[in-house]
Amino acid sequence: MRRYLGLVRVQVKAALLLALQYRLDFCLEVVMALLWSGTALVPLYVLFSIRDGVQGWTAEEMLVVVGFFTLLKGVLATVIQPSLAQAVEHIRKGTLDFLLLKPADAQFLLSTSKLELAHLADVLAGIGIIVWALTHLPGRLTAFGFLLALALLGCALMILYAIWILVVSLAFRVVKIDNMNYLIVSLFEAARWPASIFRGALAILFTFVIPLALLTTYPALALLGKAAFTHLVTAVIVAFGLLATSRLAWTRALRSYAGASS
Amino acid sequence: MLKERAVIEVDRLVKHYHVHERPPGVAAAVRSLFSRPTRVVKAVDEISFKIEPGERVGFLGPNGAGKTTTLKMLSGLLFPTAGSARVAGHVPFERKPEFLRSIMLVAGQKQQLLWDLPPAETFELNRAIYDLDRKAFRATLDELVAVLQLDGLLEKPVRQLSLGERMKCELAAALLHRPRVMFLDEPTIGLDVTMQAAVRDFIRRHNERHAATIILTSHYMDDVAALCPRVIAIDRGRLVWDGSLSDLVRETRPEKQISLKLATPVEPAELELAGARVLSHAGLEIKLQVSQAELPAAVSALLSRLRVVDLTVEEAPLEEVLSDLFARQAT
Amino acid sequence: MTHAALPPPAAGSRLRDISLYRALRAFPGLLRVGFAGAVAYRAEFLVWVLAYTMPLIMLGLWTAVAADGPVGRFGEREFSGYFAATLLVRLSSGAWVIWDLNWEVRQGTLQRRLLWPIHALLTYLAENLAALPMRLAIALPIALLTTLWLGPAIWASDPIQLAIVPLSLFGAFLLTFLPMAIIGTLSLWWESSVALYDLWLALYTVFSGYVVPLELFPPGLGRIVAWLPFRQMLAFPVENMIGLVSRERALHDLGIQWAYVALFALLAHLMWRAGIKRFAAFGG
Numbered sequence: 001m002r003r004y005l006g007l008v009r010v011q012v013k014a015a016l017l018l019a020l021q022y023r024l025d026f027c028l029e030v031v032m033a034l035l036w037s038g039t040a041l042v043p044l045y046v047l048f049s050i051r052d053g054v055q056g057w058t059a060e061e062m063l064v065v066v067g068f069f070t071l072l073k074g075v076l077a078t079v080i081q082p083s084l085a086q087a088v089e090h091i092r093k094g095t096l097d098f099l100l101l102k103p104a105d106a107q108f109l110l111s112t113s114k115l116e117l118a119h120l121a122d123v124l125a126g127i128g129i130i131v132w133a134l135t136h137l138p139g140r141l142t143a144f145g146f147l148l149a150l151a152l153l154g155c156a157l158m159i160l161y162a163i164w165i166l167v168v169s170l171a172f173r174v175v176k177i178d179n180m181n182y183l184i185v186s187l188f189e190a191a192r193w194p195a196s197i198f199r200g201a202l203a204i205l206f207t208f209v210i211p212l213a214l215l216t217t218y219p220a221l222a223l224l225g226k227a228a229f230t231h232l233v234t235a236v237i238v239a240f241g242l243l244a245t246s247r248l249a250w251t252r253a254l255r256s257y258a259g260a261s262s
Numbered sequence: 263m264l265k266e267r268a269v270i271e272v273d274r275l276v277k278h279y280h281v282h283e284r285p286p287g288v289a290a291a292v293r294s295l296f297s298r299p300t301r302v303v304k305a306v307d308e309i310s311f312k313i314e315p316g317e318r319v320g321f322l323g324p325n326g327a328g329k330t331t332t333l334k335m336l337s338g339l340l341f342p343t344a345g346s347a348r349v350a351g352h353v354p355f356e357r358k359p360e361f362l363r364s365i366m367l368v369a370g371q372k373q374q375l376l377w378d379l380p381p382a383e384t385f386e387l388n389r390a391i392y393d394l395d396r397k398a399f400r401a402t403l404d405e406l407v408a409v410l411q412l413d414g415l416l417e418k419p420v421r422q423l424s425l426g427e428r429m430k431c432e433l434a435a436a437l438l439h440r441p442r443v444m445f446l447d448e449p450t451i452g453l454d455v456t457m458q459a460a461v462r463d464f465i466r467r468h469n470e471r472h473a474a475t476i477i478l479t480s481h482y483m484d485d486v487a488a489l490c491p492r493v494i495a496i497d498r499g500r501l502v503w504d505g506s507l508s509d510l511v512r513e514t515r516p517e518k519q520i521s522l523k524l525a526t527p528v529e530p531a532e533l534e535l536a537g538a539r540v541l542s543h544a545g546l547e548i549k550l551q552v553s554q555a556e557l558p559a560a561v562s563a564l565l566s567r568l569r570v571v572d573l574t575v576e577e578a579p580l581e582e583v584l585s586d587l588f589a590r591q592a593t
Numbered sequence: 594m595t596h597a598a599l600p601p602p603a604a605g606s607r608l609r610d611i612s613l614y615r616a617l618r619a620f621p622g623l624l625r626v627g628f629a630g631a632v633a634y635r636a637e638f639l640v641w642v643l644a645y646t647m648p649l650i651m652l653g654l655w656t657a658v659a660a661d662g663p664v665g666r667f668g669e670r671e672f673s674g675y676f677a678a679t680l681l682v683r684l685s686s687g688a689w690v691i692w693d694l695n696w697e698v699r700q701g702t703l704q705r706r707l708l709w710p711i712h713a714l715l716t717y718l719a720e721n722l723a724a725l726p727m728r729l730a731i732a733l734p735i736a737l738l739t740t741l742w743l744g745p746a747i748w749a750s751d752p753i754q755l756a757i758v759p760l761s762l763f764g765a766f767l768l769t770f771l772p773m774a775i776i777g778t779l780s781l782w783w784e785s786s787v788a789l790y791d792l793w794l795a796l797y798t799v800f801s802g803y804v805v806p807l808e809l810f811p812p813g814l815g816r817i818v819a820w821l822p823f824r825q826m827l828a829f830p831v832e833n834m835i836g837l838v839s840r841e842r843a844l845h846d847l848g849i850q851w852a853y854v855a856l857f858a859l860l861a862h863l864m865w866r867a868g869i870k871r872f873a874a875f876g877g
Contacts, residue, residue, distance in 0.1 A: 038795075039795050042798075043804045045660060046805045046810065179641055183644045189646055193650070199653075337708065339704050342868070362710040379626070383628075390622020393615065
């Protein structure tokens with residue numbers, strides 16, 4: 001365990017050095033990350049200058065969902081996306097072999113192979129949005145709600161990670177998969193609204209095909225005092241189920257792995 | 263009759279780069295937030311030469327000597343810092359279309375073929391880009407396919423071809439527009455021995471048939487020895503040799519090497535000969551170095567004194583000649 | 594020793610000195626090869642197309658809003674038509690030159706293009722245009738589906754406005770391509786210029802009508818936004834397509850759109866020239 005923590009420290013330090021070296025780029029990336037989070041708020045701003053609520057959600061309540069969305073997007077962009085891109089490169093060039101020769105779990109190494117620290121700004125921004133929204137919703141937050149939200153957030157992170165591993169396992173078979181990264185992010189955009197907003201065919205697509213509702217709506221419901229223990233149970237089941245499936249897919253894929261021909 | 267003008271004329275060409283220094287480590291990285299030192303790298307430092315049409319010239323030099331930089335300046339990809347160059351009657355860095363039509367550049371390490379498509383598509387692309395008349399294009403292509411033995415390769419995606427096959431297709435693609443000047447930057451790198459010979463052969467025959475001028479850089483001495491009667495040696499941006507290869511050998515390392523195979527082992531003392539130096543003595547196999555003048559005497563002495571099974575006389579390996587040449591420049 | 598005869602200069606050789614003429618002659622060949630490349634990458638292309646989810650997500654939001662009552666003149670049907678048209682415009686005006694350009698500069702493979710006697714930006718244009726048939730192959734079924742779902746009355750009825758549609762789409766494509774080319778050219782100075790494109794994209798997302806119809810903006814902001822190029826990249830073609838603007842307004846916007854095209858084309862050409870000079874001075 002200690003060794004893995006040490007490995008993480010090394011990766012973080014490497015990312016930090018890189019950020020310092022390309023300092024102008026780093027500042028720009030932070031600014032851009034915040035700008036993008038800002039654009040997510042524009043349609044809501046326009047909307048709530050005309051209306052008071054949508055489908056039973058008020059502006060402040062929707063902001064809590066957007067806050068979680070921004071936070072998770074930040075995690076995606078900091079840890080998952082860069083590593084995914086790196087993994088795909090390795091598989092495509094056949095240099096995954098070097099990784100597999102190292103005396104550490106390959107899945108772990110691949111997961112932490114690259115970090116984009118600039119997007120931590122998104123994580124902070126997301127937290128900021130949630131805090132701001134909650135200050136305008138006095139009395140809604142309870143200790144239970146807070147703990148529930150944390151647990152649901154943890155499940156959301158596990159689900160994202162599991163999806164990531166599944167995609168990488170897929171990459172072993174379908175080599176040119178770089179834009180899968182882009183696809184995941186695009187689909188994840190659906191998590192920016194409370195799940196109940198989507199009706200009809202879209203609702204089915206976004207709720208059952210990909211469990212996006214769980215990711216942002218559930219933690220928001222928890223903070224707003226509208227979630228129950230059953231939400232947590234569902235989330236945990238889905239999270240662990242996906243994690244197990246992804247680990248299985250990973251080991252399968254690794255076994256059938258053959259390096260690219262020269 | 264008017265004497266044909268040199269196809270390449272280079273006069274005191276200079277190329278300087280400004281490079282930022284980037285030391286490793288966190289502290290240095292933080293310091294670099296406040297001040298960044300730069301230094302000047304003299305990649306090419308006043309080089310002059312002339313090349314006549316139809317010549318085959320080899321550029322030699324250690325890594326980072328300035329060979330590729332010079333090549334890039336001659337093909338118009340880089341501006342010189344000072345000095346002038348004329349290639350095929352044009353100033354390269356003006357990049358006039360007529361100039362671009364008369365040159366080609368093939369780099370062994372940088373691929374120009376479209377990766378996921380068959381070579382035939384790249385050929386089509388070049389036909390469109392160089393605006394080649396269809397009949398002439400077909401004729402040239404057929405000739406290249408025959409000479410380079412590309413049959414069966416044209417319809418396979420490039421990523422499925424071997425390195426050697428890819429190189430042959432690269433050459434074909436670059437010759438479709440019949441350039442007068444060919445710049446070849448390490449064309450045989452990574453190829454197996456047979457393929458290297460095939461590529462060399464092709465280049466030489468192309469030069470003989472079409473009088474295309476050839477500038478070649480390579481680290482493989484066999485390339486240079488086989489292809490380039492004239493070599494230009496560049497070291498640290500300066501021209502250190504411009505002349506024939508044999509003259510280079512004669513002036514730098516005129517000594518010959520004698521390789522002996524003996525029937526019975528001998529004591530080192532027995533190998534003492536006037537003007538001879540023992541390079542290696544491993545059991546029955548011996549290598550000696552002898553000056554040109556002492557050679558006949560040394561050979562007859564060895565043959566009469568020792569029981570010799572086999573004796574070969576050859577020049578010093580080209581690699582050693584060049585190391586000598588460049589080491590000499592360092593002093 | 595035989596000397597190969599250089600092909601004699603073609604009759605129109607003076608014409609060949611004109612860059613645009615050379616490019617036009619090369620275009621058919623370039624487009625053909627570009628199309629072959631697009632077909633070779635068809636699997637990736639499909640994934641890219643599937644990733645156009647944003648219009649659907651916005652559609653989800655705004656129709657939910659309209660379910661409680663129309664917003665301005667947008668009811669559920671109007672919002673659906675708007676975002677379906679948005680998807681169509683996005684599909685037919687996509688380009689990717691900035692990533693290619695940035696990649697080639699960083700890998701050093703730009704030198705291949707620089708050795709061609711054709712303006713490099715025009716070769717990129719051909720490559721990006723060559724993917725159009727495949728994009729249309731996806732867009733047309735979607736247009737059909739939209740017609741079936743919302744009824745043919747959703748489209749503009751004025752014949753002039755319908756005639757403008759292809760022009761406006763081509764203009765939108767050029768307004769996507771040219772800023773990409775301009776920002777990509779910045780890679781010749783600054784390796785990470787792609788980040789600037791992110792900025793452009795963010796402004797586009799907000800001011801082009803991608804996430805909310807521009808009509809719904811507060812009036813003061815709306816007036817400024819009407820003159821920005823972003824409107825011409827998306828909102829104008831969309832509004833024209835579904836008849837949200839009058840014919841006079843459509844023609845007026847068409848003029849502005851192509852004025853921007855001319856402006857960006859000039860800017861791209863000048864920047865490229867300067868960029869190549871700088872690139873050649875500092876090493877490729």
